[in-house]
Amino acid sequence: MIEIGSYNNLNFKRKTYDGVILTDGEREVLLPAKELISYEEDQEEFFVFVYLNKDENLVATLERPFACVGDFAYLTVVGENEKGVFVDIGIDKDVFVPAREQKRPMFKGDKHVVYVYLDERSGKITASSYLDEYVDVEVGDLEEGDEVSLLICERSELGYSAIINNRYIGLLYHNEVYEELEIGEEKQGFIKKIRENKKIDLSLRPIGFDFILESKDVLLEIIKKNGGVLKLGDKSDPEEIKQQLKMSKKAFKQVIGGLYKQRLITISDFEIRLVEQTGE
Incomplete structure (x- = not known):
């Protein structure tokens, strides 16, 4: 089954004037001609990212986007209209962030940490800055002392919120951070404490x-x-x-x-x- 907003291994079906038609055995996807600079005539399998274009047709690209569906990422706003804004994910098609999915207003030129998801109604890749709604609450596979990857996503009076392993959210307290941090910065950190309410305290240094x-x-x-x-x-x-x-x-x-x-x-x-x- 073809997954929109993700990488797919697809098979060659036929060549057309517009490019190459790929398939998973059920659905067909166009890999545009401009993508075929390094195309080999006998290539049978392609590892591609799939999305819906403006005409709602399935399109494949050999480019590597900044984020896939299910990822948190720090992206730049490159366009806006009365319904929302568009962020650049590194391919020809920008991703829409509806006004209702903006925790605070976004404007062209801004950069924000967002969660990338697939809109159930349109089937298109969409994004949201309401990060708390998309993180896992249950933290069963985390333990205090674990080394984790962090994406700094917000600054508050208490400290810096960070996405943990592209899945959870935690907090680095100001009085325990001994360097300047930037929103969108990626760091290695450690689980300092998992509280009874499932809130996670973080540290940038090994524990104990x-x-x-x-x-x-x-x-x-x-x-x-x-x-x-x-x-x-x-x-x-x-x-x-x-x-x-x-x-x-x-x-x-x-x-x-x-x-x-x-x-x-x-x-x-x-x-x-x-x-x-x-x-x-």
């Missing part, structure tokens, strides 16, 4: 002991690159630590405490120094 181990190696490398001295210490300002190392002062003190116990550094109020190793 793994974070300390990783950060110790990173901090040692930074000190070495600074000639064995780092102008941060026990009494350094938290903002200065955040700017230089992208971590909280609490995490910083845990890391340097571990390095001190290993006798790898000395610590003063505003400075850390590598201990010269002997017997190497």
